[in-house]
Amino acid sequence: MAKGEYLGEFEQLVILALLRLDNEGYGMLVRRELERTTGREVTIGSVYGTLDRLEEKGLISSWRSDPDSVRGGRSRRYFKVEPDGEAALARAREMFRKMWDGVELAAEPESSR
Amino acid sequence: MRPPLVADCLLSALCPPSVRDDVRGDLHEEYLQFKVLERGRLRARLWYWRQVLRSGLEYKSRRRGPGGRQGGRGGRHGRKGQRVGSALSAVSLDFRYALRALRKSPGFTAAAVITLALGIGATAAVFSVVDTFLFTPLPYDEAERLVDVYGIAEERGWTYFSQALPDFLDIREQSRTMSVAAWRPASFNLTGGDSPERIMASRVSWNFFDVLRVDPVLGRSFVPDEERMGRNRVVVLSDGLWNRRFGADRSVVGAIVSLDGEPFTVVGVLPPNRPWLGTVAAEIWTPFGISGQEGRSSHNIDVIGRLAPGATLQQAHDEAGLIAGRLAEAYPTTNTGWGAGVRTLHEDLLGEDGRASLILLAAVATLLLIACANVANLMLARAAGRSREIAVRGALGAGRVRIARQLLTEAMLLSMIGGGVGLLVAVAGIRGLLSFGSLPVVGELALSGRVLLFSLAVTTATGVLFGLAPVFHAWRPGIAEPLKQGAPGTSSVRGARLRRTLVVSEIALALALLVVCALLAKNFVQLRGADFGWEGENLLTFRVALPPIDYPDGDAILGFHNELLARLEAHPGVASAGGINFLPLREVDMTTYTVAGEDSPSRAQQPAVSHRLVFPSYFRTMGVSLVAGRLLDTGDRPGGPAAVVINEAMRERHWANENPLGERITFWDTTREIVGVVSNTRDRGASQELPMVFWSALQRPTRSMAFVVRTTSEPASVAGAVRAAVLQIDPNLPVYEVMSMEEIWWVAYSGDGIVAAIMMVCAGVATALAVVGIYGVMTYSVASRSHELGVRIALGARRFDVLTMVLYQGAKLALVGIGLGLLIASAITQGLAAALFGVAPYEPVMFIGIAGALLLAALVAVYVPARRATRVDPMVALRAE
Numbered sequence: 001m002a003k004g005e006y007l008g009e010f011e012q013l014v015i016l017a018l019l020r021l022d023n024e025g026y027g028m029l030v031r032r033e034l035e036r037t038t039g040r041e042v043t044i045g046s047v048y049g050t051l052d053r054l055e056e057k058g059l060i061s062s063w064r065s066d067p068d069s070v071r072g073g074r075s076r077r078y079f080k081v082e083p084d085g086e087a088a089l090a091r092a093r094e095m096f097r098k099m100w101d102g103v104e105l106a107a108e109p110e111s112s113r
Numbered sequence: 114m115r116p117p118l119v120a121d122c123l124l125s126a127l128c129p130p131s132v133r134d135d136v137r138g139d140l141h142e143e144y145l146q147f148k149v150l151e152r153g154r155l156r157a158r159l160w161y162w163r164q165v166l167r168s169g170l171e172y173k174s175r176r177r178g179p180g181g182r183q184g185g186r187g188g189r190h191g192r193k194g195q196r197v198g199s200a201l202s203a204v205s206l207d208f209r210y211a212l213r214a215l216r217k218s219p220g221f222t223a224a225a226v227i228t229l230a231l232g233i234g235a236t237a238a239v240f241s242v243v244d245t246f247l248f249t250p251l252p253y254d255e256a257e258r259l260v261d262v263y264g265i266a267e268e269r270g271w272t273y274f275s276q277a278l279p280d281f282l283d284i285r286e287q288s289r290t291m292s293v294a295a296w297r298p299a300s301f302n303l304t305g306g307d308s309p310e311r312i313m314a315s316r317v318s319w320n321f322f323d324v325l326r327v328d329p330v331l332g333r334s335f336v337p338d339e340e341r342m343g344r345n346r347v348v349v350l351s352d353g354l355w356n357r358r359f360g361a362d363r364s365v366v367g368a369i370v371s372l373d374g375e376p377f378t379v380v381g382v383l384p385p386n387r388p389w390l391g392t393v394a395a396e397i398w399t400p401f402g403i404s405g406q407e408g409r410s411s412h413n414i415d416v417i418g419r420l421a422p423g424a425t426l427q428q429a430h431d432e433a434g435l436i437a438g439r440l441a442e443a444y445p446t447t448n449t450g451w452g453a454g455v456r457t458l459h460e461d462l463l464g465e466d467g468r469a470s471l472i473l474l475a476a477v478a479t480l481l482l483i484a485c486a487n488v489a490n491l492m493l494a495r496a497a498g499r500s501r502e503i504a505v506r507g508a509l510g511a512g513r514v515r516i517a518r519q520l521l522t523e524a525m526l527l528s529m530i531g532g533g534v535g536l537l538v539a540v541a542g543i544r545g546l547l548s549f550g551s552l553p554v555v556g557e558l559a560l561s562g563r564v565l566l567f568s569l570a571v572t573t574a575t576g577v578l579f580g581l582a583p584v585f586h587a588w589r590p591g592i593a594e595p596l597k598q599g600a601p602g603t604s605s606v607r608g609a610r611l612r613r614t615l616v617v618s619e620i621a622l623a624l625a626l627l628v629v630c631a632l633l634a635k636n637f638v639q640l641r642g643a644d645f646g647w648e649g650e651n652l653l654t655f656r657v658a659l660p661p662i663d664y665p666d667g668d669a670i671l672g673f674h675n676e677l678l679a680r681l682e683a684h685p686g687v688a689s690a691g692g693i694n695f696l697p698l699r700e701v702d703m704t705t706y707t708v709a710g711e712d713s714p715s716r717a718q719q720p721a722v723s724h725r726l727v728f729p730s731y732f733r734t735m736g737v738s739l740v741a742g743r744l745l746d747t748g749d750r751p752g753g754p755a756a757v758v759i760n761e762a763m764r765e766r767h768w769a770n771e772n773p774l775g776e777r778i779t780f781w782d783t784t785r786e787i788v789g790v791v792s793n794t795r796d797r798g799a800s801q802e803l804p805m806v807f808w809s810a811l812q813r814p815t816r817s818m819a820f821v822v823r824t825t826s827e828p829a830s831v832a833g834a835v836r837a838a839v840l841q842i843d844p845n846l847p848v849y850e851v852m853s854m855e856e857i858w859w860v861a862y863s864g865d866g867i868v869a870a871i872m873m874v875c876a877g878v879a880t881a882l883a884v885v886g887i888y889g890v891m892t893y894s895v896a897s898r899s900h901e902l903g904v905r906i907a908l909g910a911r912r913f914d915v916l917t918m919v920l921y922q923g924a925k926l927a928l929v930g931i932g933l934g935l936l937i938a939s940a941i942t943q944g945l946a947a948a949l950f951g952v953a954p955y956e957p958v959m960f961i962g963i964a965g966a967l968l969l970a971a972l973v974a975v976y977v978p979a980r981r982a983t984r985v986d987p988m989v990a991l992r993a994e
Contacts, residue, residue: 027139
């Protein structure tokens, strides 16, 4: 990822989800983690689209597991976050922290937990 | 348990192949492992569909997005997904546009939805009746292989008749294509416990339950040995009886029950919710007691069967005929002229009702057509009003196909909404139908899967049907014409003619429906008022059956009956009482005979007559009058001369111009002398005045008798006294089938009543729709001609002339419709008159009456727009050019 490009909001959420899953997440787990934490219904299509994009940018990588009887003999595609990905995430967080500095919102949104 | 198949295929089509397996795998995994458990199957499926649709849209939009990955991964995706994707988005666009358009004209939408809901809902409700009768299989294992084996008396023209027991045994032994069993109705007094009860029962062949494949939940059914006289004191209980009288005691197998005073051993209990098993409401089954002495001329059992593996219905039918032929050769005295045939059990139990319900379906489909025509008119009016908008769209590049598709989408959306609301109407309609009374054997009347599917098909067809109208209207070149002038959308000649045609057909169909409705109503009213030959009011009936063990001979039987009649007549609320073995409109009993002095034909050619045993006071109690000679009286006692009373129809048959008194008739075991002639009674139903003969029950004591009591007030008020009278004589005797003659009549004719009532609702709604239709068309016509009307008025036409002109035009439409309708109606009347009572093939008064009423309604509907036409202000109208 070239310096100066931003990580989109959803891309950040996906990388965070992978980290929460201890770098052993796959499609379904990522989707459920996102849905559970954010409280919004997330489609599997958007999840995979973002995973593909992140992989192309080199921020995450994937590997295939052994064939699984639960999936009728197909193998699962697992993802893990690359150092570049962690770096990009950290950069994004730093960026927002700096922008939030000194900003006060008129009304605080409800926090969900 | 798999995820929804259709959604799955859609997903495969929409997904890029590189991620397809993973996406599908993840979705399946989540579906199976979590969603079904968390949310239940239905919501899990909904979730799956949502995922597929939204993911699909996202993939599609991502492909098209600016800077999207057309090359590389996206390009490798291929064309199929793109096509499906773009089709999806086009449909969704049409859909959203249609939704918006409908929301903008709430009045139109409401009117259309209500009209459609009525039509579709009524159709669905009636179809559920048809479904119950025709399409729902009988609730047995492989029910389509169950058959009814019936007897045919060729020379008499009787078919679907019962069989004789010895013949049945031969069929059972000889048939290679079926395994057959038999049953006949019976009833017993069940004693022991608090009060005696009359239990309906069936006497069956030992293999009855095996053939039907109904297994008892406790114990067993019967074994071959138990079919013999003396060994048949075993019973199988119904689940209901087991619960009611035996407290669901699981050790009931082996218990002894007392039926008609005799001990029977319980050998089995049937599962609950058992389907038809012989006698309606039977609660006990016991085997035939075959003595070997049964005659082949008593046709009193019904034979059912199951086709053997590989056998066809036709083969079984042919074989039955063959066996009957062999029997006729072997036993010429009894079996000559008797054949046999086979039909499905479903046809036997439900065939007639199914056909009747199809007629209702035709009526309700007509209603739906009228509703479609109305909505089509509404859409045409609206389309004409939108011709400008359509022209603009055409000018901006929308092809005709596109516009047509848009209009069809609107129609389908409208239709779907109407269909949805229609289901609510259907549920209400079904509840209404159920409130009329219970329906026969097979099942619940409900919105089954088939009914829902049918409703969906009907809704779709309806949408296409009326959607075509505006498409047809918009489908012409020169779509930009309205843009050229400043005038608001003027209706094209073509559109107006289409609207008029629709309204004319609506009126024609409505008239036809009204006529059919009137015919059925007349049929029912005539039945109600018909003279059946007896005085139907204040007549209570009931049955008592004497168990042989307590009443072993004629003296005992007559002792009871005479005592009972005496007690009944002594009661202050009773004017008179009598008895008969089979009540009118209930059961049938026929016998063959020969008339002394006429040629003695073979058994097969002997005439048959309805035959009854009566106590002498029967005629007086029923109000049947004596025409000649004398009634049976107490002088005709056992040992006295054998007497018989005939009715007028019987006299017509043999002694039309002579005096029958003193003539002799020979029945199967006695020869009797005619002592009297009574007036006709329609014991077999309104349409038949059949010959009947009556013997005295005093000369032939019978254990199972019905009694009729003429009461001074409400029949029901005496019911308690009747029961008490019986119990006073014998505390172990239950009284059953306590019904007034009114109730008996209703049981026989409720079907006609229900059909007539449904038709009335149908015709009423149809007429309302047709009248509204003509109102709509005339209103629109007046509104779109305001310019012309303004000119007329400005040029000096009086208001009155304008009024009559509009009225006249409306009347023309109505008259053409009525004329057409009369043609259709007379064709229908020809066909129906044969089947209905009191209805002639030509009913001019009825036709004229209905046509007149409809014309009047149409004129009233046209009057409103006609008045509005007179109020056109010529200045305003002329200015709006």
